[in-house]
Amino acid sequence: MTAPSLAAAPPALTGRRNLEGNEACALGAIRAGCRFFAGYPITPSSEVAETMARELPKVGGTFIQMEDEIASMGAVIGASMGGVTAMTATSGPGFSLKQENLGYACGAEIPCVIVNVMRGGPSTGMPTRPAQGDILQARWGTHGDHAVIVLAPASVGEAYSETIRAVELSETLRVPVVVLLDEVIGHLTETVDLGAVPETPGIARPFATGPREGFLPYAETADLVPPMPRPGDGYRSHCTGLTHGPDGFPTQNPAVAAAALTRTTDKLVLHRARIESWREQATEDADLLIVAIGISARAARQAVKDLRAEGLKVGLFRPVTLWPFPETPLREAVAAAGTRKVLVPEMNQGQLVLEVERVLAGRAEVAGLSRIDGETLTPDEIAGAAREALK
Amino acid sequence: MEIRFSGSGGQGLLLSARILAAALTEAGLTVAQSNAYEPVSRGGLSRSDLVIGEGEADYPLARRLDVLLILDEAAATVSTGLLTPASLVLCDAERVTTPPRGPFRTLCLPFTETARTLGNPRVTNIVALGALTAQASICPPEQLLAAIVAQTPARFERLNREAFAAGLAMGETEPA
Structure with a gap:
């Protein structure tokens, strides 16, 4: 078995083409x-699966349509534990169903990417209509304190490049990454120049390489990312959803439990500079x-231009990494x-307004503007x- | 420039927009296409919008339509709020019974009838694309025809060519 790496990836798609947001997610992941x-x-996420079903076999990958949302998330975690870079895609009702297994991936630090294309909710809601109602669910949908990264593309080009980044962050930091699109961006087709998307460095999961004897699957390393044993x-090694110490076995020792849980959240603090991403316009x-994020940010981008033309001093701060929220950059933009x-x-x-209020x-x-x-x-x-x- | 293809689900509206988008991209323009349809397998209000420009659109959705195509009564009134005095509205003469009227220009043309005469009402959208190309002068007809041929099944190529030519002739006959 060999490590999944960019060396095995197909040549990058280049040049100008018309792509749909969902399709771009799938192609970026591959x-x-x-x-x-x-x-x-x-x-409104089915095109991610449709594109994967068509394209994955061409590169020796595996596509499985599972019996339901829960099993899909389980299969993704299993594949990832088996050493393969894995992804799933869903929308609100399915994202709700995936939360228990997503929590397992957070607890056991299993790399995986979950694309959630937001539609109207709650429950089955308005399947074909856009919404941005999963902003907090993406952060806190699964129970307990946990680390998770959420990226929020606002264009088709970004759906491609941010899904690449989602895989990179997930694999190298051993953390689930949610790519959070709204229905508009997921179903939007845009002319993108993939030649303009920067080449990514080789994405390599930190697999264990040291001595077998005395191996600790959750050892506290300097970068807080324990190398993962490859089957x-x-x-x-032992892997469990129960709180575990460096040896991977369940513990209720307060000091060991606190250290283990703190490491998984500290990991994102330590690597924050690499995780954070945002864009500013006329700030x-x-x-x-x-x-704003997603399609609301695209509307805001136009609004800023219209208002500037009227002489009003208005700018846009757009979190691309939604969670952890780029709080210092926002404070700095406001202060400057x-x-x-x-x-x-x-x-x-x-x-989102709640987080902005907290940060500022x-x-x-701070005032909100809602539409539902x-x-x-x-x-x-x-x-x-x-x-x-x-x- | 903003163009909307609207009508009833199953009329090939999304495909028409995709064909035009491909032709425009080939011509060096940047396009954003968005679609809306109802959760039914066919029928229901359906539309596809193109926002066309030189670079990535700030806002990729339609705000003020330059051209509105309506192929079914289901879509007759829903887009009127996006029309301006400079808008051009192209309606199917048979299936749109209450075409929008106002300070803009409305043309009712026999798209469905022409497609039926050619032998298949399913090429109504291609007839309409021909008329739109002639009236809106957004793209050379040869480029659009190449996109039609590239994006539709080969067995329909002759029919599509005839439909496009008929639409083009129809659009050229009307005063621009």
């Missing part, structure tokens, strides 16, 4: 070395700053510009709210 996909079709390499002198007001447009009843803690006046009727927030609506706030 480019990054993903060779296993298990899923259960669900609108067949002769390492004896340098912004009286009012808009914070002397921003007075912050507007958070989102297609839910106010989720009174440094600026299955339609997107438009540039005109955002511009209207911004004008009102600046009055």
